[in-house]
Amino acid sequence: LACVGQAISDGHEVSVFFAGAGTRLLDEEFIEELNQEMGPDSNFITQLMENIIANAVLYCSFASVKSTLGYSEGDDALIVADDQIEWSGPPGVIKLSADSEVQLVY
Numbered sequence: 001l002a003c004v005g006q007a008i009s010d011g012h013e014v015s016v017f018f019a020g021a022g023t024r025l026l027d028e029e030f031i032e033e034l035n036q037e038m039g040p041d042s043n044f045i046t047q048l049m050e051n052i053i054a055n056a057v058l059y060c061s062f063a064s065v066k067s068t069l070g071y072s073e074g075d076d077a078l079i080v081a082d083d084q085i086e087w088s089g090p091p092g093v094i095k096l097s098a099d100s101e102v103q104l105v106y
Contacts, residue, residue, distance in 0.1 A: 001049065004048075015056060023060060027078065031045050031049060053080045053084070057086065059088055062087050
């Protein structure tokens with residue numbers, strides 16, 4: 001997340017694809033757990049995610065959201081509205097990778 005935030009701060013066009021366990025980063029409870037890991041009063045992870053949501057193009061696999069978090073499309077259960085996400089699966093990952101100059105994968 002810090003690398004994504006830095007890329008945004010440096011002025012790069014940033015796209016993020018959330019899939020598999022990475023979809024937990026779109027879950028408010030998980031973000032709060034990560035904040036607590038940073039310190040009892042920390043909002044560091046929340047601030048990183050707010051910056052990413054506001055300044056990056058977000059992609060996500062709804063199959064991953066369903067299998068990892070148990071949410072269905074339209075549940076409005078994520079920290080970002082469904083209509084702010086480009087929903088895709090493997091074809092979207094391949095296209096995004098092929099179209100980009102640089103990829104960072106975690």
